[in-house]
Amino acid sequence: MxxxxxxxxxxxSRYIPDKLPHRDRQMDRLRNFFRDILDHPSQAFLRVTQIIGGVGTGKTACTIRFGQIFEDEAKIRNIDFRHVYVNLKLHGWSRVTLYRHIVEMVAPEIYSPHLSAGEMLRQLVRHLRSERKYIFISMDEIDYFVKHSKESVVYDLTRLNELYPGEACGVVGLIFTARSKDFHSLLDKAELSTLGRHYIDFGPxxxxxxxxxxxxxxxxxxxxxxxxxxxxxxxxxxxxxxxxxxxxxxxxxxxxxxxxxxxxxxxxxxxxxxxxxxxxxMHPFISSEDILDLPDREKVILLGVVRALQTEKSAYVPLRTIRSMCAVVFEKYGLKPVDDLESYIQDLADRDIIDIKSLVQLGISGVPTETLDRFLESLIERVKSGLSES
Structure with missing residues (x-):
């Protein structure tokens, strides 16, 4: 057949077409904000903007496509330039893991496991300056990171110019992408000041x-x-x-x-x-991308949550019920149970996949649980067989 x-x-949603319909205005604003950097990159100070819009509005696609266009233009001019795209849901568990990921993408030869987060950034900037290399960093899902972590990534990255006052640092641009500006309320005044007020809106x-x-x-x-x-x-x-x-x-x-x-x-x-x-x-708010972006153990925990909801035939169940069901699911798939289940549950909530009303009310609103259960069953089997798409 x-x-x-x-x-x-x-x-x-991970496929990026060459042409992005109905996002010409946003792409033009990105070009206008950063366009003259490549004229004199060695003199270019770090510029910061924010991309704000709901889910599925083309934010990630435009960011990645803009980075590709910028790289192509730099290549024509014989400039050693790279766009570094970071999905903070995948690589943003801490400052150390995040900065290690950036360093390994840009200059793996300078990475050392003995460096602290701050030392990794300083080492990266020294490398860029000495080698006359330039990078542009896009931090996707910054609102998730700020909600999930208390570490000051925004402050660190927006103040890179201060490592060499009066001189360019080699990081010529920063884009922070978020679903809304609500995350601003979680930043302190110093972070808000360095983040700036320039943002590009992506409407539905x-x-x-x-x-x-x-x-x-x-x-x-x-x-x-x-x-x-x-x-x-x-x-x-x-x-x-x-x-x-x-x-x-x-x-x-x-x-x-x-x-x-x-x-x-x-x-x-x-x-x-x-x-x-x-x-x-289908669930109106949980896409296949949301599920595939989960760490494998978190997929299993989400399956445990769904099974608990099915068993109790309720929209919400207590944490102890989820804990018991997760133990069963981990045993079924031959995996070692996690010690810090609560942190994984909180991460699922930070990703807007589950709802936490209290320790006795956890659930997934607006979803037919039997449908998500079948989808997750198939997904977990692919994970076990080494065919996971995540």
């Missing part, structure tokens, strides 16, 4: 805009004729409406899972019935 897909990866996509984005992805991901105009408009309308509110990740997941269902049914096209069925089973 032939596949309805041409290239399923083109539906991933409208239905016509979502349709344009999906048309581009469908052409690359599906065989001709699989997705009709009717399906495109239906998915765009569903995605633009509450409670999804323009999250394009939802639309991409909806098309992918509808294509999977079409293949299972032996159909050569995606019917409205397939899309409605998948839509009824």
């Amino acid at each position: 032939s596949s309805v897909f041409k290239d399923k990866d083109k539906l991933s 996509y409208t239905s016509p805009q979502i349709r344009d984005i999906l048309e581009q992805r469908v052409d690359a991901a599906f065989q001709p004729g699989v997705v009709s105009e009717e399906i495109l408009e239906y998915v765009a309308d569903v995605t633009a409406s509450a409670p999804i509110d323009g999250d394009v990740r939802y639309a991409l997941d909806l098309l992918q899972y509808s294509g999977d269902l079409a293949e299972m049914e032996g159909s050569k096209t995606i019917s409205p019935e397939y899309v409605r069925k998948v839509h009824s089973e």
Whole structure:
């Protein structure tokens, strides 16, 4: 049986197209803010901006694409420049792990496990200056990091110029990406001052805009004729409406899972019935990307949370019930239980995947738990077999 897909990866939110529909204004603002840095990079002082917008509004795609464009321009000018993109949900457990990740991406030869977080940054700046290299750092999900950690990453990075007062530090730009400016309330006055007030807003996509984005992805991901105009408009309308509110990740997941269902049914096209069925089973706020970005042990713990909710047939359950169910799940998959379950539970809450009302009220609001359970079961099996996509 032939596949309805041409290239399923083109539906991933991690795929970055060359052209990003309906984000020209935001890309222009990024170019205008940073454009003259490459004219005299050795004299360029660190510039900081913020990208603010809800989930699925193209923030990450624009940041990465802008970095690619900047790298290409630097290459034409024979400038040794690199864009360093960091997803803080993956690499932001602490200042040490974060700065180690940055150093290993830029100059692995200077990394030493004996260096403190501050020493790693100073070593990195010394290396950039001595080698006449330049980097641009994009810190995605800074609001998650600030909520999750009390360490002063914003202060550290925005004051790099002060390591060599009056001279450029080699880090020419910083982009902090967040879902809203609410994280500002968790910063002290010194951090807010160095963070600055320049930000670029990413509003939610409208239905016509979502349709344009999906048309581009469908052409690359599906065989001709699989997705009709009717399906495109239906998915765009569903995605633009509450409670999804323009999250394009939802639309991409909806098309992918509808294509999977079409293949299972032996159909050569995606019917409205397939899309409605998948839509009824999906969580409006938890995307496949959210799940895949979890550390493997945290996926297992989330599965334990879901199992506890199913067993109790309740929207919320106490922590002791989750602890007991997690012990069962860890044993089932032959994994050693974690000692600090509460910290993992808190991290799931910081990622907006579960809700914590109190120690006797933990749950996942707005989700049919049996659907998430089946999805996680499949995901955990891929993790065990070494096929995890995370």
